[in-house]
């Protein structure tokens with residue numbers, strides 16, 4: 405069935421509201437190497453610091469926000485000594501911060517939605533920054549005043565696709581019951597992966613140069629919308645693809661010293677060589693694959709894993725300059741906030757479309773939300789911008 409026919413069906417789920425939040429503590433990217441090598445007491449590694457400066461200069465990031473402060477690092481020596489078991493300390497630091505950050509984003513989404521928090525029927529929380537039950541979702545539900553009967557689901561450790569992974573679940577829940585209103589929240593604090601520079605871990609310099617803290621929330625519902633509800637994007641179709649033999653390229657694992665990770669330097673090239681086929685597989689059945697105007701006839705909400713990843717998307721798909729402006733803007737303002745980033749990008753795409761700042765993209769009624777995670781897993785959601793045509 406084509407995308408337009410799918411949209412005609414009554415029960416298509418839509419994003420009804422979006423909210424985002426970041427911790428107040430902000431570090432400018434061009435000051436970050438000085439800050440990082442000072443707080444980790446690593447000034448005796450000038451070669452590593454020079455390399456971090458080169459990475460930061462090429463990152464496309466202007467600033468990032470962190471819950472972690474110099475004072476916290478000073479009072480937790482185990483954070484600086486990677487071989488020391490520090491997972492418990494890291495989880496303790498995150499335990500209070502994560503629900504508060506998640507609640508700040510969710511409160512904005514609920515305010516925009518216009519209905520009481522007690523009308524939320526489902527809560528899906530996704531994060532790489534915690535582990536265990538009862539989890540941060542319970543505290544989040546209490547902070548928001550959700551009903552005790554709200555149906556909670558938590559996803560842990562989906563890497564950078566942690567945010568994109570909640571949308572297909574919310575879509576299915578909403579389309580199964582038109583009274584459902586699903587609050588999805590993705591909150592990340594990089595405390596859990598923080599560590600001092602280490603010659604044996606060149607990846608660590610890249611990770612510490614790119615990642616930051618943030619939370620994004622959205623409310624999803626299908627069927628007849630209440631008078632106050634305003635659909636932003638209809639979610640037409642979701643798909644997930646795992647690229648064969650790429651498991652070693654990117655991984656995230658909890659260990660005694662917090663979050664362990666690998667980011668292959670080959671990742672931008674891997675993306676360039678494989679992303680178009682993934683998109684053709686996901687979009688061709690809907691009649692949307694590279695039609696007239698090619699991939700430029702769609703609007704894009706791409707997860708900005710890093711500047712080089714966005715460059716790879718652009719090159720592989722022949723995208724015109726400006727097609728990924730929302731993703732580049734979010735990367736510049738906040739860095740890569742793992743799963744939360746995609747919700748910021750969705751919000752920025754919406755803001756640009758509504759504010760007349762989307763250039764030729766305003767004419768693009770169909771779009772794609774895309775995020776890459778460990779696996780390598782490509783999460784794709786076909787979107788239809790509400791208001792582009794008469795809504796059913």
Ligand SMILES: CCCCCCCCCCCCCCCCCC(=O)SCCNC(=O)CCNC(=O)[C@H](O)C(C)(C)COP(=O)(O)OP(=O)(O)OC[C@H]1O[C@@H](n2cnc3c(N)ncnc32)[C@H](O)[C@@H]1OP(=O)(O)O
Pocket residue numbers: 455458459462463464470472563564565594595596597598599606607610611612613614615616654655656663665666667668669670671672708709710711712713740776777778
């Ligand atoms: C408070 C602090 C913060 C704490 C943070 C804690 C974080 C915890 C969270 C953990 C997260 C775990 C990851 C899971 C994410 C999976 C999902 C994704 O988004 S997947 C997507 C995730 N994002 C990505 O994978 C990032 C994609 N990459 C990029 O965006 C760019 O390559 C760049 C911005 C890093 C550099 O710009 P570019 O134009 O390429 O510039 P150049 O070519 O000139 O290189 C400069 C130097 O960098 C070197 N180098 C490069 N790559 C690597 C590497 N992987 N490895 C090692 N080194 C690397 C390169 O060798 C060179 O060294 P040198 O010759 O100068 O000595």
